[in-house]
Amino acid sequence: MALVEKSTLHDGGFRMSEATAGDFIALLKPRVMSLVVFTAFVGLMAAPVSINPFIAVVAILAIAIGAGASGALNMWYDADIDAVMTRTAKRPVPSGRVLPGEALGFGVILSILSVLTLGVLVNWVSAALLAFTIFFYAVVYTIWLKRWTPQNIVIGGAAGAFPPIVGWAAATGSITLESVILFLIIFLWTPPHFWALALFKSEDYSRAGVPMMPNVAGAASTRRQIFAYTLLTAPVGVLPWLLGYTSVAYGVVAIALGLGFIWYAWKVLLMPDSDRTMKPAKAMFGYSLLYLFGIFAAYLADSIVERLLAMPGV
Amino acid sequence: MTEPEMVTLTESQRKARRSRSIAIGLGLALLVVIFYVATIIKFGPAILDRTF
Numbered sequence: 349m350a351l352v353e354k355s356t357l358h359d360g361g362f363r364m365s366e367a368t369a370g371d372f373i374a375l376l377k378p379r380v381m382s383l384v385v386f387t388a389f390v391g392l393m394a395a396p397v398s399i400n401p402f403i404a405v406v407a408i409l410a411i412a413i414g415a416g417a418s419g420a421l422n423m424w425y426d427a428d429i430d431a432v433m434t435r436t437a438k439r440p441v442p443s444g445r446v447l448p449g450e451a452l453g454f455g456v457i458l459s460i461l462s463v464l465t466l467g468v469l470v471n472w473v474s475a476a477l478l479a480f481t482i483f484f485y486a487v488v489y490t491i492w493l494k495r496w497t498p499q500n501i502v503i504g505g506a507a508g509a510f511p512p513i514v515g516w517a518a519a520t521g522s523i524t525l526e527s528v529i530l531f532l533i534i535f536l537w538t539p540p541h542f543w544a545l546a547l548f549k550s551e552d553y554s555r556a557g558v559p560m561m562p563n564v565a566g567a568a569s570t571r572r573q574i575f576a577y578t579l580l581t582a583p584v585g586v587l588p589w590l591l592g593y594t595s596v597a598y599g600v601v602a603i604a605l606g607l608g609f610i611w612y613a614w615k616v617l618l619m620p621d622s623d624r625t626m627k628p629a630k631a632m633f634g635y636s637l638l639y640l641f642g643i644f645a646a647y648l649a650d651s652i653v654e655r656l657l658a659m660p661g662v
Numbered sequence: 663m664t665e666p667e668m669v670t671l672t673e674s675q676r677k678a679r680r681s682r683s684i685a686i687g688l689g690l691a692l693l694v695v696i697f698y699v700a701t702i703i704k705f706g707p708a709i710l711d712r713t714f
Contacts (some may be wrong), residue, residue, distance in 0.1 A: 364671060366678045369685035400703055406696055465693075469700045 365447060371440040375423055375451055376416030376458075383640070384415040384511045390644045391515030391530055394593075394651045399519045407470045407518035411511060414462035414478045418507070420455035421486035424448055426494070429556035435549060455486070466518070474517040481510040495557070498564040505538030506531075512644075526593050529584065533643060536581040540574045540613060541636040547571070547616075547629040571617050574632070578613035582606030585643050594650045601646040609639045 388411045392404055399407070423430065423441050431442035440446035459482050467475030489504030497503075509531045516527035546553055546560040547570060553560040561570045585606050589599030612635045615628040671679065 364669065364675045365682075366674050368678045368681040370681070372682070372685070402699055402703055406700055409696075461693075465696070469697070469704070 363447075365450060367440065367446040367450060371445045372420075372450075372454055374440050375420040375446060375454060376413075377419035377423075378416075380419060380508075381412050381416050384508075385412045386641070387530070387534065387644055388412075388511035388515035388518075390648045390651070391512030391527055392519050393515075393648055393655075394512075394526065394530070395516045395519035397519045403470060404519070407466060407474065407515070410462045410466040410470070411474075411478060411514050411518070413458055414466070414482055415511065417455045417458035417462060418482040418485040420451050420458065421482075422490045424451035424455060425486070425490050427451075429495075429558060432556045433549075433552040435552060459486075470518045471521045473521050473523075474514050477510060477514045477517050477523075481507055481514060484510070495559070498559045498561045500559070501542040502539050505535050505542075508538060509534035525591075526588070529587050529591070529593075530644075530647070532584050532587075533581065534640065536577055536584055537636065537640055539577040540581065540609075541633065541640075543570050543574050544616065544629045544632040544636060548626040548633075567621055571619060575613045575617045578609050582610050585639075588647065594647065595654070597653075598646050598650040602643060605639050605642045605646075608635065612636075 385408055389408055392399065392407060423439055426436075427439075427441040427448055430436035430439050436442065441448055441451050459479075463475050463479045463482070466478055485504070485507035489500065489507055493500040493504050512530035512534070513523060513527045516530070517523060543561050546562050547567060550560065550562040550567070554563050561573065565573075583606070586599060586602045588594045589596065589602060612628070612632040616632045619626065619628045
């Protein structure tokens with residue numbers, strides 16, 4: 349039984365929630381969260397400072413919850429366009445399992461909780477960066493840029509690129525060039541990744557009225573821009589080795605992954621307008637995920653080996 | 663204030679509320695453990711220093 353006020357009960361729009369805990373977990377965008385956790389962990393491990401393992405786990409958990417909270421705020425605001433896109437129609441808010449107000453409250457509370465936990469238990473530099481990341485994704489990208497400009501994911505991509513900087517700041521309490529390079533890799537990788545998706549999902553975005561690059565500038569221009577951003581991303585991926593932050597092993601992996609990325613972008617560039625299956629774009633999208641994972645996994649492995657070699661007696 | 667009224671929840675609403683309650687309980691318990699352990703780690707051995 350539940351106690352409610354009569355006026356609220358008979359107010360038309362009222363209904364008791366049927367949202368389960370699983371629906372609220374879905375609001376956190378677990379797949380996006382896993383990438384955030386991974387890149388933040390690499391930032392934390394790459395930092396030249398030792399941090400207590402428990403505090404490190406708390407830092408990663410807080411960053412993950414903060415990222416999830418911004419996902420919930422995104423789903424609250426974007427419920428109307430999510431409902432008309434096949435890829436997102438089954439999300440908890442457009443499908444009616446979670447009420448918009450519940451998603452908003454959930455996102456706001458988790459945002460505050462994650463930032464305060466990071467600040468109190470780790471440090472306030474990383475907490476401030478996490479707060480800025482949430483604000484950037486929820487307000488600057490979701491509310492402002494996404495429905496306004498085809499550069500939405502270029503500028504908004506910064507939100508997804510911040511986690512390694514937050515992880516690094518959690519360990520060191522500062523921002524350095526090395527962490528900024530990790531940021532740049534994700535920042536420059538975002539446009540080719542999302543535009544490859546937008547090419548074969550352009551009808552979805554068109555129906556939702558979201559001005560993605562293929563819908564505004566056309567497929568040919570998008571293909572050229574994908575190639576241009578890939579040409580920028582590949583060398584930046586190699587920068588950590590060129591600047592002496594990593595060993596040559598990382599450099600070799602980054603060069604190989606970068607050449608693969610350029611190869612897939614080249615195939616997209618050559619893709620004719622008449623190609624309805626858009627296999628090159630789909631392959632590019634898949635490879636882009638592999639590229640980012642590969643680059644950060646190599647960076648992580650390099651950091652771990654460096655730490656092991658620096659241990660006394662090794 | 664209007665007169666309060668009791669509402670009988672459907673089976674799915676009751677199940678959903680129970681699942682949310684368990685999740686909130688686990689979340690709060692985890693938060694307590696995290697703050698407890700982190701406090702000890704941050705204070706270190708000084709937490710046992712009772713001299714003023």
